[in-house]
Amino acid sequence: MSDVIRILFAPLIWLAAFSLIYGLHGLGCASDMAKSETTIGDNIWPVVLILAWLIAIGIQIVVIIGFRQTKPHLAFTGQVSGILAWTALVATVWSLFPVMVMTGCT
Amino acid sequence: MNALKLHRKLDAIWSSEPGWRGWFSTVNHSDLGRMFLGTAFFYFAIGGILAMLIRAQLATPHSAFAGEEVYAQLFTMHGTIMMFLFAIPAIEGLAVYMIPKLLGTRDLAYPRLTAYGYWCYVFGGAMLLFSLAAGIAPNGGWFMYPPLTGPIHSPGINTDFWLIGITFVEISAICAAVELTVSILKFRAPGMSLDKMPIFAWYILVTSLMILTGFPPLILGSILLELERAFGLPFFQADLGGDSLLWQHLFWLFGHPEVYIIFLPAAGIISTVLPVMARTTLLGYGWVVAAAVALAFLSFGLWVHHMFTTGIPHMGVAFFSAASTLVAVPTAVQVFAWIGTMWKGRPELHLPMLHILGFFITFVIGGLTGVMVAIVPFDWQVHDTAFVTAHLHYVLFGGFVFPLLAGLYYWLPLFTGRQRFFKLGEIAFALVFIGFHGTFLAMHWVGLLGQRRRIYTYDADAGWTTINFLSSLSSFILAIGLALVLIDILMHMFATVRGKRNPWGAGTLEWAAMSPPPSYNFASLPVVRTRDPFRTDTDLAERIAKGEGYLAKPNGNLRETLTVDVASGKPDYVVRYSANTRLPITLSAVTGLFFLSLLLKIYWFTPVAVIAIAIVTWRWVWSSGSRNDSGLVSVAANTKLALAETVEASPGWWGSTFLLVANATFFGSLIFGYAFLWTIAPGWPPPQWLEPWAPELLAGTGSAIAASAFIRMAMRQNRNGQSPQSGCLLAFAATIMTAVSLCSLMLRIPDPTGHAYGATLLFISGYGLFHTLLSALMLAFLSARISAGFVSPQRKAAPAIVRLWTDYGAATATVCLVISHLPAWLT
Ligand code: HEM
Ligand SMILES: [Cu+2]
Numbered sequence: 001m002s003d004v005i006r007i008l009f010a011p012l013i014w015l016a017a018f019s020l021i022y023g024l025h026g027l028g029c030a031s032d033m034a035k036s037e038t039t040i041g042d043n044i045w046p047v048v049l050i051l052a053w054l055i056a057i058g059i060q061i062v063v064i065i066g067f068r069q070t071k072p073h074l075a076f077t078g079q080v081s082g083i084l085a086w087t088a089l090v091a092t093v094w095s096l097f098p099v100m101v102m103t104g105c106t
Numbered sequence: 107m108n109a110l111k112l113h114r115k116l117d118a119i120w121s122s123e124p125g126w127r128g129w130f131s132t133v134n135h136s137d138l139g140r141m142f143l144g145t146a147f148f149y150f151a152i153g154g155i156l157a158m159l160i161r162a163q164l165a166t167p168h169s170a171f172a173g174e175e176v177y178a179q180l181f182t183m184h185g186t187i188m189m190f191l192f193a194i195p196a197i198e199g200l201a202v203y204m205i206p207k208l209l210g211t212r213d214l215a216y217p218r219l220t221a222y223g224y225w226c227y228v229f230g231g232a233m234l235l236f237s238l239a240a241g242i243a244p245n246g247g248w249f250m251y252p253p254l255t256g257p258i259h260s261p262g263i264n265t266d267f268w269l270i271g272i273t274f275v276e277i278s279a280i281c282a283a284v285e286l287t288v289s290i291l292k293f294r295a296p297g298m299s300l301d302k303m304p305i306f307a308w309y310i311l312v313t314s315l316m317i318l319t320g321f322p323p324l325i326l327g328s329i330l331l332e333l334e335r336a337f338g339l340p341f342f343q344a345d346l347g348g349d350s351l352l353w354q355h356l357f358w359l360f361g362h363p364e365v366y367i368i369f370l371p372a373a374g375i376i377s378t379v380l381p382v383m384a385r386t387t388l389l390g391y392g393w394v395v396a397a398a399v400a401l402a403f404l405s406f407g408l409w410v411h412h413m414f415t416t417g418i419p420h421m422g423v424a425f426f427s428a429a430s431t432l433v434a435v436p437t438a439v440q441v442f443a444w445i446g447t448m449w450k451g452r453p454e455l456h457l458p459m460l461h462i463l464g465f466f467i468t469f470v471i472g473g474l475t476g477v478m479v480a481i482v483p484f485d486w487q488v489h490d491t492a493f494v495t496a497h498l499h500y501v502l503f504g505g506f507v508f509p510l511l512a513g514l515y516y517w518l519p520l521f522t523g524r525q526r527f528f529k530l531g532e533i534a535f536a537l538v539f540i541g542f543h544g545t546f547l548a549m550h551w552v553g554l555l556g557q558r559r560r561i562y563t564y565d566a567d568a569g570w571t572t573i574n575f576l577s578s579l580s581s582f583i584l585a586i587g588l589a590l591v592l593i594d595i596l597m598h599m600f601a602t603v604r605g606k607r608n609p610w611g612a613g614t615l616e617w618a619a620m621s622p623p624p625s626y627n628f629a630s631l632p633v634v635r636t637r638d639p640f641r642t643d644t645d646l647a648e649r650i651a652k653g654e655g656y657l658a659k660p661n662g663n664l665r666e667t668l669t670v671d672v673a674s675g676k677p678d679y680v681v682r683y684s685a686n687t688r689l690p691i692t693l694s695a696v697t698g699l700f701f702l703s704l705l706l707k708i709y710w711f712t713p714v715a716v717i718a719i720a721i722v723t724w725r726w727v728w729s730s731g732s733r734n735d736s737g738l739v740s741v742a743a744n745t746k747l748a749l750a751e752t753v754e755a756s757p758g759w760w761g762s763t764f765l766l767v768a769n770a771t772f773f774g775s776l777i778f779g780y781a782f783l784w785t786i787a788p789g790w791p792p793p794q795w796l797e798p799w800a801p802e803l804l805a806g807t808g809s810a811i812a813a814s815a816f817i818r819m820a821m822r823q824n825r826n827g828q829s830p831q832s833g834c835l836l837a838f839a840a841t842i843m844t845a846v847s848l849c850s851l852m853l854r855i856p857d858p859t860g861h862a863y864g865a866t867l868l869f870i871s872g873y874g875l876f877h878t879l880l881s882a883l884m885l886a887f888l889s890a891r892i893s894a895g896f897v898s899p900q901r902k903a904a905p906a907i908v909r910l911w912t913d914y915g916a917a918t919a920t921v922c923l924v925i926s927h928l929p930a931w932l933t
Binding site for chain 1: 291299300392393399403404406407410419420421422424425431432436672673674785786
């Protein structure tokens with residue numbers, strides 16, 4: 001079973017990070033934090049999103065390194081989970097990249 | 107023992123009851139797989155007839171054939187039947203039939219569950235069919251958007267048929283998904299490690315996991331909408347704190363993965379059939395597995411792209427557009443693997459290959475129009491026109507029907523043991539191909555000219571008349587083609603001569619059994635050392651038949667198979683199945699009564715049905731296991747294995763784990779819905795929050811934690827040779843305490859019909875209460891089993907399963923209590 005979990009692990013983290021940051025964005029917009037009336041929120045919320053994004057990228061990198069240092073039961077699992085860990089890293093960078101270039105709730 | 111004698115002996119043990127009675131009591135996966143496929147194609151025919159009626163209506167302007175209401179029922183039922191009653195069950199049927207044969211084993215993990223799922227599908231489908239025949243079919247489109255489908259705009263029973271019937275059918279999908287997941291992970295031939303599994307099994311594994319996580323949001327949405335319609339709980343009513351966008355989120359959380367749930371198994375068929383047609387092996391097995399997993403995950407991050415026109419913030423649009431473009435990468439890997447495979451081999455143009463080519467051409471066009479629709483400005487242009495419908499059919503028909511036909515023609519010689527004798531199939535293919543492209547190219551075109559989808563009539567001077575007529579004409583060619591396919595298959599089944607074994611020269615295990623396959627599949631389980639064992643080892647079939655593998659000596663009249671370690675494929679333990687029984691059909695009939703009582707609003711009967719379900723389930727679970735310890739079972743010359751009831755990770759534990767994964771997704775969607783309404787819905791905050799009450803919260807969470815501790819204590823007692831009865835009863839008492847706290851919460855909730863907040867809290871506490879009562883029932887069951895002598899230090903499977911459910915009940919009850927008290931503290 002640990003082999004199956006290893007295969008699913010990195011993409012799961014991507015999915016969690018993606019949903020979390022999308023939710024965080026919605027939450028910020030709903031709670032006035034990111035609305036322009038509060039100047040602090042206006043400055044802080046985009047930074048929070050970017051920080052969350054960087055942490056997610058960091059976790060994916062740690063996963064890749066972790067995978068290199070541990071051996072699964074089958075060489076095959078190593079190959080597949082390796083491909084997927086890189087895929088998840090690219091997905092994290094690409095799908096959440098908008099936090100860098102956009103702000104606001106409209 | 108010689109091969110014939112072994113065959114007779116095994117067949118006597120494994121075969122279903124003869125004649126029509128066997129239909130109702132069979133638990134055999136080959137029988138049920140055939141029944142699934144037959145029923146699915148019956149619905150394909152119904153859905154196809156509806157499509158013909160739609161096209162007949164649209165063939166001419168101002169057609170008087172169907173009015174607006176009838177037309178709405180036609181397209182809604184066409185979409186619903188095709189998606190829920192044809193595509194998913196057809197895949198389930200094929201997988202149920204093929205997976206044990208591909209994996210070199212005797213049956214699926216839970217034969218009775220296969221039967222239960224099948225009958226739920228039949229009864230749920232019958233409900234929808236009835237509504238269609240009676241003219242009260244659902245009419246809100248296949249995605250059922252409220253407020254159109256809410257109690258105010260659609261007071262009739264039509265929508266209830268959809269919500270209740272589809273939920274019933276989805277039980278069947280969940281059952282099949284649990285079944286297939288555990289079967290693929292645990293029920294394989296000895297030696298078949300993960301990397302030696304036939305590629306089709308990988309796709310079905312991924313698909314099953316997707317069903318387990320994709321269907322719960324829709325089930326939740328359906329329940330919420332039905333509660334709103336039946337009891338006025340305003341989940342989707344904006345003026346009372348609800349939000350119809352919540353439905354769209356829940357629907358597309360299901361709906362987008364659904365497209366891949368249909369496509370991935372179809373791709374699995376291509377990856378299986380194409381290499382055989384090209385006389386080679388699949389290029390890049392590991393990459394293909396990775397691509398399938400990646401596609402599955404990405405498809406869960408795309409749902410919002412169906413909602414771009416609803417005013418989602420730009421940032422959200424950007425997230426989901428970016429994620430949508432990513433899908434191209436694994437899809438490309440997949441396609442390159444297929445092209446590379448053809449390049450590497452020598453493709454031969456047999457009939458399955460024709461359908462694969464049909465798939466390629468259609469799917470590529472569907473992909474291109476998909477990219478067009480994904481471009482946001484273009485989406486604004488064609489949104490809700492016939493262009494979108496046409497695109498959708500290129501993907502669904504191209505990506506599903508062509509591969510499915512390829513698979514059917516590929517495995518037909520295995521199903522029947524016969525060979526085709528006339529080129530009817532080729533003619534049928536040509537008609538289907540021409541008819542399909544004629545129909546839907548024309549629909550792209552009128553869509554660009556501005557014809558909207560779901561319109562029942564149009565003006566003669568709109569300039570669409572000729573194109574629509576061409577489309578309708580082609581659709582009749584398509585229908586004739588599909589009818590010919592059916593005739594061809596029927597002829598093949600009943601009229602042609604016997605063929606030779608393995609006509610395509612494939613390497614996977616299903617061809618090494620007799621064809622048509624016997625009730626037990628393999629007279630002995632082969633030891634697998636390569637990915638396609640039958641390719642090089644040509645006398646494998648004989649050795650299997652002569653009993654030179656595992657489990658060749660029938661043990662009394664027991665149906666036995668073995669499981670393997672998930673990764674390495676080393677033999678793990680022996681499983682004994684129950685024999686033919688009518689319990690599954692009884693249970694699904696009782697389940698049907700439950701749904702009927704909701705549909706017909708006979709609510710006093712609902713609790714009766716629930717109790718009946720509990721009683722039948724109790725009998726079902728009670729009938730397995732034994733009261734004596736038994737030793738190891740000999741499975742081969744010098745290998746002995748333990749029995750399933752002596753391990754903690756028994757099949758029941760595995761199945762419970764994956765069922766709980768689905769359940770947790772349901773719960774997660776519920777919490778998402780709560781948070782969504784709280785933050786996004788316009789009518790918040792509610793007039794009044796729940797009054798926090800510490801004693802209730804503490805008693806509830808404390809007893810939940812205690813229940814988990816006590817069931818562990820029971821397991822420890824059992825391990826040490828003491829009676830686990832006291833731990834079990836203490837856990838039961840703690841669970842009752844949790845239930846009391848949740849009841850107290852339920853009674854204090856602000857008016858659930860007055861605001862979505864109260865309605866949501868009612869649902870959340872109801873969910874918690876249901877699961878604690880379920881834990882209580884299981885603990886009571888365990889206690890009864892202990893008294894009856896079914897549990898011993900050696901026979902420890904049951905307590906481990908109950909622990910899983912108790913933990914889940916305790917965890918969800920805690921979360922329910924905490925999140926109910928949370929808002930009042932935060933604000
Ligand atoms: C057999 C050939 C088929 C034909 C001729 C056909 C024709 C049509 C037409 C004309 C519509 C549009 C109705 C309208 O918007 O006014 C439609 C809708 C639809 N079709 Fe098909 N179809 C076929 C097969 C399929 C298959 C195989 C599937 C799925 C696996 C499918 C799924 C759908 C769905 C989901 C809709 C949308 C229903 C809605 O708007 O609520 N169709 N079909
Ligand atoms: Cu989508």
